[in-house]
Amino acid sequence: MGEEPHTVDPDHMDEIISGVERSGKVTPPGHPAYDFKPETDLIFDKKQPLPGHANGMSFSAFDHEGRLLLKRIYYSIGGGFVVTDTELEAMKAQKKTASSDRVPYPFASARQMLDMSRGAGLTIAQMKRANELTKMSAEELDAGLDRIWAAMKNCIDRGLKVDGIMPGGLKVKRRARDIHDKLNAEWRSNRLNPLLANDWLSVYAMAVNEENAGGGRVVTAPTNGAAGVIPATIRYFLHFHEDATEEDVRNFLLTAAAVGGIIKHNASISGAEVGCQGEVGSAAAMAAAGLASVLGGSPEQIENAAEIALEHHLGMTCDPIAGLVQVPCIERNALGAVKAVTAASLAIKGDGTHFVPLDACIETMRQTGNDMSEKYKETSTGGLAVNVVEC
Ligand code: SF4
DSSP states (O other): OOOOTTTSOGGGHHHHHHHHHHHTEEOOTTSOOEEOOHHHHOOOOOSSOOSSOSSEEEEEEEOTTOOEEEEEEEEEOSTTOEEEHHHHHHHHHHHHHOOOOSOSOOOOSHHHHHHHHHHHTOOHHHHHHHHHTTTSOHHHHHHHHHHHHHHHHHHHHHHHHOOSBOSSSSOOBOOHHHHHHHHHHHHHHTOOOTTHHHHHHHHHHHHHHHHHHTTOOOOOSSOSTTTTHHHHHHHHHHHHOTTOOHHHHHHHHHHHHHHHHHHHHHSOSOHHHHOGGGTHHHHHHHHHHHHHHHTTOOHHHHHHHHHHHHHTTTTOOBOOGGGOTTTTHHHHHHHHHHHHHHHHHHHHHSOSOOSSOHHHHHHHHHHHHHHSOGGGBSSSSSTHHHHSOOO
């Protein structure tokens, strides 16, 4: 319908889709109206995966005699990237031959990141900023970071306002709004709640993942399924730290991106490749690193925070019930955010020295993912997905 993910009005999306359902037509700008009936023309073939990646979609256009006019295959490869089959092949070939980009701090592992940070006397966020500035101006970078945080914040706000049943047939109720109302009442009553921070973290993460499940706009961070952990941790930080600044949010995102890049480079951020440890586990490691950085952590403490968060997601499978990113995904993001904050807090209280290096933890995740049965990699053929009766 000519809409773009970053500009479509989330409050208008349901109307657009029901318009297509009612009329049986799609009308992309600059094109005539095409016949399209979602109930028969969208075929969810869960049995035959496409060759390039587990998350694939094939689009075919036919004329009125049923002759195939055009066919395109697209893959959603994680991290918000959607590519055609040809682009995917080119990317795979490039990955085999490419050396690192020409950036001033080309760290490909946590070890290198720490060595470069020590050598240059820069924080992780400062090195990441310097790398990004090879591709854009400082103004563009800050504007981009601010746009990301604004989209995350709007997503939380919308998720806290909307209630009802999420689409897909599982009839799972949205809970963030109700929990938020209760937390607000409690906040006003001044009653001591020993789980206060956990409750706020959880409700923020759930708001985002309910938006994701409802087809709303989220920031892939690092994926849609794990999109709640980083926004919840930033919002928690702003909520409980009155002196937090805009610059803190930018540094949080830059540090989180540095850690996410290392994980993606050496293992995976895709549930279809390594299970949920790669999605919520990576998100928690990124959030823990970001939070440790804005709490004043040293590069070693930041690396420690990421490692603690990732280590305690190792082995976690991907088993969404009915293939919908709802159960266990929504609560899993809440718990991922709680682990991220706990990991940052533990790391900040230490001196940065620790037993398991982040690189070893990432390599463990990669190996565990390789050994994991396909049943637990976003196929919904194992785990909770087969042990809970859908009704
Ligand atoms: S269970 Fe699977 S779909 Fe759900 S958040 Fe984890 S990786 Fe994503």
